[in-house]
Amino acid sequence: MFRSKYIAPLIHLLVWLLGYLAVVSWVNTLGNFRSADHTLFLPVTLGTLVNVCLFYTTSLFLIPEYFATRRTAVFLLKLLLLLLGLTLLETVVDHLFFVNYYSTEEETLGTQFLLNILFNFMVLSLALGYGFTRSWFRNEKQRQQLKQEMLQAELNFLKAQVNPHFLFNVLNMAFSSAARSGDERTAGIIEKLANLMRYMLYESNVDSIELSREVDYLESFIELQKLRLSSEIKGAIRFCVTGDCSRVRIAPLLLIPFVENAFKHGIRLDKPSDILIQLEVAEEALRFRVENAIAQTQQSPERKVGGVGLENVRKRLALLYPGRHELQTYQQGDTFISSLTLTLK
Numbered sequence: 001m002f003r004s005k006y007i008a009p010l011i012h013l014l015v016w017l018l019g020y021l022a023v024v025s026w027v028n029t030l031g032n033f034r035s036a037d038h039t040l041f042l043p044v045t046l047g048t049l050v051n052v053c054l055f056y057t058t059s060l061f062l063i064p065e066y067f068a069t070r071r072t073a074v075f076l077l078k079l080l081l082l083l084l085g086l087t088l089l090e091t092v093v094d095h096l097f098f099v100n101y102y103s104t105e106e107e108t109l110g111t112q113f114l115l116n117i118l119f120n121f122m123v124l125s126l127a128l129g130y131g132f133t134r135s136w137f138r139n140e141k142q143r144q145q146l147k148q149e150m151l152q153a154e155l156n157f158l159k160a161q162v163n164p165h166f167l168f169n170v171l172n173m174a175f176s177s178a179a180r181s182g183d184e185r186t187a188g189i190i191e192k193l194a195n196l197m198r199y200m201l202y203e204s205n206v207d208s209i210e211l212s213r214e215v216d217y218l219e220s221f222i223e224l225q226k227l228r229l230s231s232e233i234k235g236a237i238r239f240c241v242t243g244d245c246s247r248v249r250i251a252p253l254l255l256i257p258f259v260e261n262a263f264k265h266g267i268r269l270d271k272p273s274d275i276l277i278q279l280e281v282a283e284e285a286l287r288f289r290v291e292n293a294i295a296q297t298q299q300s301p302e303r304k305v306g307g308v309g310l311e312n313v314r315k316r317l318a319l320l321y322p323g324r325h326e327l328q329t330y331q332q333g334d335t336f337i338s339s340l341t342l343t344l345k
Contacts, residue, residue, distance in 0.1 A: 059131030068323025204252035243281030266292030
């Protein structure tokens with residue numbers, strides 16, 4: 001644990017420290033500054049701090065942000081502003097303080113800026129090489145992790161799967177029997193259950209699916225829940241969809257955990273249990289919001305809304321929509337709210 005967590009920071013610290021000591025100990029002159037008259041220490045210290053800031057801001061923040069957004073123009077603009085800003089700061093401090101107070105030779109601000117930006121550009125080049133390599137390995141690790149999880153999920157699915165053809169045949173037989181007997185309610189339940197199973201077994205085994213099919217699945221699930229609930233339970237269950245769902249594709253079975261949690265933890269017998277489910281597709285964003293009453297107020301909201309189910313959704317979102325999603329879950333009075341926003345490509 002110690003090795004994997006601290007070895008990289010210790011190596012970085014050691015490299016910077018050795019480089020700093022090497023310059024201070026072995027370099028005799030640096031521009032107008034000399035080791036002999038003790039004027040080299042302060043500008044080297046300032047330059048090292050600027051280089052550290054330039055290196056890690058580029059490699060740890062700007063490059064991962066670029067991998068998430070792929071906005072090349074914005075990335076290059078931020079790099080340029082960072083390079084110019086830090087170089088200008090270093091040059092002004094050098095010129096106003098160190099040169100005037102510690103150096104006996106004249107050096108223009110422009111000359112000093114040129115020398116600083118050339119050296120900082122070399123540091124920036126190293127940061128780009130390190131940052132892109134580091135981000136590539138991290139993304140590759142995430143892809144391998146996602147691949148392993150998908151393979152494991154497929155294996156678990158195969159282990160748990162009872163012959164679906166047999167199940168569908170039984171459901172069709174039950175549906176025909178209920179329809180012949182005039183039991184429309186039972187026939188409707190069987191038909192919706194068959195649709196749910198068909199979607200889960202056959203249609204959701206892909207990377208992405210039309211949002212309209214996910215909406216059909218949600219509607220069938222909600223209708224089954226309405227039929228399951230006792231007529232004594234009061235409250236409105238509403239599912240509102242706005243926008244064109246046929247032109248959008250998302251990862252299958254991504255929205256259902258929020259709806260399942262709303263029915264599982266939001267039904268109360270002592271008072272009306274309202275559930276509001278809203279889906280909106282606008283421009284390049286998908287917004288999904290679920291509001292439900294809190295049935296067990298003694299528990300924390302995070303536990304009430306699904307625990308493992310919600311955690312799995314967060315992991316899927318992090319792997320499938322890195323940098324392109326926002327998930328908020330919070331309690332507002334006696335209502336629990338889940339809000340998901342996806343940036344679509």
